[in-house]
Amino acid sequence: MDNHTVIETIDLRKEYKRDEFHVIALQKANLLIQQSEFVALMGPSGSGKSTLLYLIAAIDRPSQGRVRVLGQDLQELSDKAIAQWRNENIGFVFQTFNLIPVLTARENVELPLLLTGLSKKQRIEHAQTALKLVGLEDRMSHYPRQLSGGQEQRVAIARAIVTDPALILADEPTGDLDAHSAHEILTILARLNKEQNKTVVMVTHDPHAARFAGKIRYLEKGELLPEGSSPPI
Amino acid sequence: MAIPLSYNFRNLRVRKTTTIMTALGIALTVAVLLGILAMVAGLRTSLQATGHPLHLLVMRKNSASELVSQITREAFMNIRLKNGIEKRADGEPMASAEIVTVMSLPRKNDPEGSNVTIRGLSRVGIGLRPGIRLTAGRWLVPGQREVMVGKSVAARFLNCSIGNTLYFGRGEWKIVGIFDAGKTAFSNEIWGELNQVAADFNRSEVLSSVLLRATDLMALQALKNSMADDQRLFLEGKSEVEYYAQQTATAAPVEFLGIFVAVIMAIGSSFAAMNTMYAAVVRRAREIGTLRVLGFSRGSILLSFVIEALLLSLLGGLLGILLILPLNGLESGTYNNITFSETGFDFRVTPLIMTIGLSFATIMGILGGLLPARMAAKQDILNALREL
Ligand SMILES: Nc1ncnc2c1ncn2[C@@H]1O[C@H](COP(=O)(O)OP(=O)(O)OP(=O)(O)O)[C@@H](O)[C@H]1O
Numbered sequence A: 001m002d003n004h005t006v007i008e009t010i011d012l013r014k015e016y017k018r019d020e021f022h023v024i025a026l027q028k029a030n031l032l033i034q035q036s037e038f039v040a041l042m043g044p045s046g047s048g049k050s051t052l053l054y055l056i057a058a059i060d061r062p063s064q065g066r067v068r069v070l071g072q073d074l075q076e077l078s079d080k081a082i083a084q085w086r087n088e089n090i091g092f093v094f095q096t097f098n099l100i101p102v103l104t105a106r107e108n109v110e111l112p113l114l115l116t117g118l119s120k121k122q123r124i125e126h127a128q129t130a131l132k133l134v135g136l137e138d139r140m141s142h143y144p145r146q147l148s149g150g151q152e153q154r155v156a157i158a159r160a161i162v163t164d165p166a167l168i169l170a171d172e173p174t175g176d177l178d179a180h181s182a183h184e185i186l187t188i189l190a191r192l193n194k195e196q197n198k199t200v201v202m203v204t205h206d207p208h209a210a211r212f213a214g215k216i217r218y219l220e221k222g223e224l225l226p227e228g229s230s231p232p233i
Numbered sequence B: 001m002a003i004p005l006s007y008n009f010r011n012l013r014v015r016k017t018t019t020i021m022t023a024l025g026i027a028l029t030v031a032v033l034l035g036i037l038a039m040v041a042g043l044r045t046s047l048q049a050t051g052h053p054l055h056l057l058v059m060r061k062n063s064a065s066e067l068v069s070q071i072t073r074e075a076f077m078n079i080r081l082k083n084g085i086e087k088r089a090d091g092e093p094m095a096s097a098e099i100v101t102v103m104s105l106p107r108k109n110d111p112e113g114s115n116v117t118i119r120g121l122s123r124v125g126i127g128l129r130p131g132i133r134l135t136a137g138r139w140l141v142p143g144q145r146e147v148m149v150g151k152s153v154a155a156r157f158l159n160c161s162i163g164n165t166l167y168f169g170r171g172e173w174k175i176v177g178i179f180d181a182g183k184t185a186f187s188n189e190i191w192g193e194l195n196q197v198a199a200d201f202n203r204s205e206v207l208s209s210v211l212l213r214a215t216d217l218m219a220l221q222a223l224k225n226s227m228a229d230d231q232r233l234f235l236e237g238k239s240e241v242e243y244y245a246q247q248t249a250t251a252a253p254v255e256f257l258g259i260f261v262a263v264i265m266a267i268g269s270s271f272a273a274m275n276t277m278y279a280a281v282v283r284r285a286r287e288i289g290t291l292r293v294l295g296f297s298r299g300s301i302l303l304s305f306v307i308e309a310l311l312l313s314l315l316g317g318l319l320g321i322l323l324i325l326p327l328n329g330l331e332s333g334t335y336n337n338i339t340f341s342e343t344g345f346d347f348r349v350t351p352l353i354m355t356i357g358l359s360f361a362t363i364m365g366i367l368g369g370l371l372p373a374r375m376a377a378k379q380d381i382l383n384a385l386r387e388l
């Protein structure tokens, strides 16, 4: 692993056990992603795409194997340290946007900055910059319910990048959007990748969306297919 | 830095119906508690304001109140000659023999009525009550069947205005004056001339008590000792201030019952708050998961929900204070089981009482908020994110 490696997973395995029910959500996953890559994760429903993404974001812990992200061995961090680490290094985008309904667009974007040492004034400036970047400078004081789905997802992206993380993880970010809004979102992600050198890992079902990525990795039944494999049918 | 307060305020506003209902429950609980405390505070003020530090109240040994005490006119003649009693300008000792009895009168808001103290006393006796002021009519004229009523009696009992007639003893008594004794217990009494009242109750020789003023505190103690020493008279002297202060014990059962009811209600209100907060945690599961993904710790989630419950209960506390504020200064009365008559008082909504109300609400908020907040904080991020 060199300085340019952003994600490295080694024999990653995740299983869910409850009583006699036992699911292997992910196994033998060895993934290597370099700085400034834009990787799409594809595969049938239930193939383990989200599971892999959550393990990379340290939202979940693996059953076996190791995850190194940005040079940090995730299993070495305590729960409390992981929260802080995620705040600084990961921007996460959900399929369902997950904005806080009682907060305005600007306040939603400002949220992650509350965990930093920035002053109120600096936080507002950063939030405004992030919102400008996604083209929503005129919607700062709108509440989520006053925005379209595409606009909500753009706010969510602004929230993901406001702390200037090196890595953006997106789980089907266009899954709930119409074709036009989806295109806008993908364009923004591609721009963040090209212009700001952000590493982007995006789970998607949509072949059109995957074309924005520089590389596609396929999963099938919990297994990561080798690089360059053709898509499973 | 923690999750901002505005997040909690706005969530409370978004679910305003539940917020208001829950806060109202807390408000009523706080109002009940504060109503009782305000009453007790008022009663204490009334009883504690009564009495002069140099006054000695002489009664038969072991009498709990003037009402059950007996003292002969002969003993009074003895007492008034003792040393250490202050003299009036005309050389008369400041010692007043008095007779105390009770009668039932219909109240303005309760025709069943309650007991009022009737006190027969002389000019010397009236002179011994320093704060007395005539507010209407005139003072008593010796030899007449007439009475004066305290302002609290005039305010709360039927037919107690000037010109009305009261029936007790052997017949009619005309009300000729109303006096204001400030916050003291005397405002709850009816006064007549000593000899008139004593004769009517066939007690010309056996009176109730003697009130006297000592020249100084040393003399007061000496007089007290001499009462105790005189085995024949079988009397005891109590400081007047102490005598009335002891009656505040009357308030204790009311206070106990009130606090008991308030605590039961508080448990109910805490459960209501808990229910509201549990519902909020369940409804906002995905939000909680999202906040965790953004980097907020379990601790800050816990804190945020406890704060929300606190804000809710403080709102209830403030509403409760608003509810009882109109009671401030309101005149009322309660049965005093030492004098067997009513003691009137003003409700006193003091800053201390308001602070107690808010603290009480705070406790309800913490009790109601802690478990739901813990549930919110303990949730697994992934499970939380999967909720709809
Ligand atoms: N908490 C859980 N408990 C039990 N099984 C789970 C849990 N989470 C995921 N699984 C199982 O793990 C497997 C992989 O799930 P995952 O969510 O990673 O799939 P996915 O590729 O993201 O699918 P989709 O495209 O539908 O989102 C599935 O079989 C799923 O049922």
Ligand SMILES: [Mg+2]
Pocket: A049, A050, A051, A171
């Ligand atoms: Mg998924």
